């Protein structure tokens with residue numbers, strides 16, 4: 746039997762790691778104080794050779810809570826013209842384990858491949874697992890979906906909104922990398938609106954319809970019908 750579920754407001758995945766604690770020193774700010782540009786710090790960068798190309802990996806910390814985020818970059822981001830970009834939300838099950846319950850892993854790989862082919866672009870990998878409810882709550886949500894709930898109903902049954910993500914750190918992270926405007930790979934119009942509202946010029950939205958399979962048909966149909974994703978049911 747699973748352990749009893751904690752109250753939703755204690756369940757957010759915001760625990761600081763050891764490295765983040767070192768970086769934070771005495772600087773932890775209370776949420777809402779200052780501006781997004783002050784909340785995020787670029788800690789360090791390194792080369793990251795990958796299957797698709799030689800990326801640079803940039804590590805950021807959110808000074809409000811110690812949450813760590815990364816950017817995978819290729820080419821001259823500060824050069825002229827909007828940068829091919831993806832703002833990807835963490836999905837351990839899809840990105841690392843090859844889960845077929847969602848389309849996340851296929852989208853991440855497709856984005857890296859497109860950026861490598863173009864020779865310029867960036868992926869912000871935001872640690873907002875499970876649309877912000879965290880990994881263990883996503884497992885609870887999957888359990889409910891095993892029993893018949895859809896992805897929105899499962900979040901709601903656990904006491905969460907369907908989507909808890911925020912995009913306020915995207916603008917300062919991109920600015921730190923020299924990006925002035927993006928061509929955004931996404932099927933999610935709410936993400937485009939959220940980025941524009943946060944001060945990120947989105948010059949173009951590029952669909953990224955990959956990874957449909959028999960195990961995620963219902964999930965993708967719910968994203969289209971309840972969450973507003975621009976997904977053609979017959980798209981590959």
Ligand SMILES: Nc1nc2c(ncn2[C@@H]2O[C@H](COP(=O)(O)OP(=O)(O)OP(=O)(O)O)[C@@H](O)[C@H]2O)c(=O)[nH]1
Pocket residue numbers: 832833834835836837847848849852873874875876877878883886887896900930931932933936968974
């Ligand atoms: N709570 C919850 N989160 C999920 C589920 N399936 C995937 N996720 C999370 O959803 C996030 C990805 O959301 P999506 O809606 O696929 O993508 P999006 O980023 O809004 O839109 P795209 O840019 O088109 O991919 C990741 O954080 C995943 O961990 C689920 O059934 N329940």
